Amino acid sequence: MAIAIVPxxxxxxxxxxAFNAELRAAQSPWGFYVDPTPAWIPKQREDQPVWRELHLAIEQAASESSETGTAEERCVGAYGLKPQVWRVHGQEHVVADWQGPVSLGAIDNRYAALGLRLLRDMKKKQPLLYSWGHGGGDEPIVKLLTKMGWMLYDTPFVFRVCSAPNFLRKNAYLRKDPRRALGQDILAATGLGTLGFGLLHAGLRARSGKRFTARAHVVPEFGAWADELWERAKDRYDAIAVRDAAAMNTLVPREHRTLEWPxxxxxxxxREGRTLGWAVVVHKELSGDARFGELHVGQVADCFGLPEHAGEILHAAFTHLRGLGVDLVTANQSHPGWVQSYADNGFVVLPGRRLFCASPELQALLAPFEQTRRSLFLTNLDGHGPML
Structure with a gap:
């Protein structure tokens, strides 16, 4: 039975x-997009700076009931790519994030090797390939990437609690143990949780000794001001996806079509009438979420500006989200200076929560990585989008 990888x-x-139905029937949590046109950043023109494309692994077999021996098609795997123009060491390159691969190998050992084939096909199409989102080195795909010589780099997760009572009562991940859940209920009811988180975040802010005053203004799109900012700040980063107005209006269009995130x-x-930077934020009141339960969660999905203005930009973004009534604000960020700026704004930094996995070809482009990592800039929009 021949398998072809096709758009x-x-x-x-x-x-x-039918592929998704097979996976569901076997109790697999995986599946793939039925619609061939991505709701988020479909390719609409040749000069587009970022887009998504979807590919399928199609198995062809002769039909047993067919007198003519006509080949029947069956989807047995799939993956997605998000090619995007990056600026690395001052030069532009097309670098691609990947989503998946998903295959019947998750439920049928006959297809156990298909995941490797799909991964190789991705790299053939886009050699400068990466993924940013794996949670640890024990995942099968991460072990496979290690064997294939990929570079793995740990990046942190940051958060700040806005409503301690809600966080303690509604956070599903921290309430799996009934005894811990009871303890959190007591902390919420007595006010000790509010006091504790207040002291924690205030202590982190005080440690920096910094005071931020920048303000956020909601805008309908990115304009010439964003292009001016990009030109002013781009050379301060050794590796970053292009974040001019054209790129950002493609990533975050006026008309929001995807249902995957808010x-x-x-x-x-x-600050004082001068543009320091920008942020893209999202928020959602969750229900039954495996991590956040029933929390109202906000996220800094993307941001940009000069590194020395990061604290002001994040202060303005957090203040806006807090004003929307969220219980918790989260973010992922790779740049050490921006991570420190989150801490300066009272965020808790949890190291090693998200892996940046780079193909050998991308690793070579990023060399010397020990230097490049100090100004490697990744946010949630550099992956599959906000994780809400």
């Missing part, structure tokens, strides 16, 4: 529906 198409939608809010951050 997703309208005619193959029924095959993907509509983004674009914030232009100023």
């Amino acid at each position: 997703h198409s309208e005619t193959r939608k029924p095959l993907v529906e 509509a983004p809010i674009r914030l232009r951050v100023t």
Whole structure:
């Protein structure tokens, strides 16, 4: 039975529906997009700075019931790519994030090797390939990448609690143990939780000795001011996806179409009338979420500016989200200076929570990585989008 890897198409939608049904029937949590046109950043023109594309692994077999021996098609795997123009050491390159791969290998050992084939096909199409989102080195895909010579780099997760009572009562991840859940209920009811988190975040802010005053202004899109900011700040980063107005209006268009995450809010951050930077934030009241339970969670999905203005930009973004009534604000960030700026704003930094995995070709481009990592800039929008 031959397997071909082909672009997703309208005619193959029924095959993907059947593929997803097979996975669900075997209690697998995985699946793939039925619609061949991505709701988020579909490719619409040749000069587009970032887009998504979907590919399928199609198995062809002769039909047992067919007198003519016509080949029947079956979807047995899939993956997505997000090519994007990056600026690395002052030069532009197309670098791609990948999503997946997902295959019947998750439920059928006959397809156990298909994941490796899909990964190799991704790298053939986009040699400067990476993934940013794996949670640890014990995941099978991470072990496979290690064997293939990929570079793995730990990046942190940051958070700041806005409503301690809600955080303690509604956070699903921290309430798995009934005894711990009871303890959190007591902390919430007595006010000790509010006091504790207040002291924690205030202590982190005080440690920096910094006072931030920048303000956020909601804007409908990125304009010439964003281009001016990009030109002013781009050379301060050794590796970063292009973040000019064209790129950002493609990533965060006026018309929000995807249902995978909430509509983004674009914030232009100023101080004394001067643009310091911008942030893209999202928020959502969750229900039954495996991590956050019923919390109202905000996230700094993307941001940009000069590194020395990071604290002001993040202060403005956090203040805006807190004003929306969120219980918790989270973010992922790779740049050490920006991570420190989160801490300066009272965020707790949890190291080693998200892996940046780079192909050997991308690793070579990023060399020397010990130097490049100090100004490698990644946010949630550099992956699959906000994790809400």
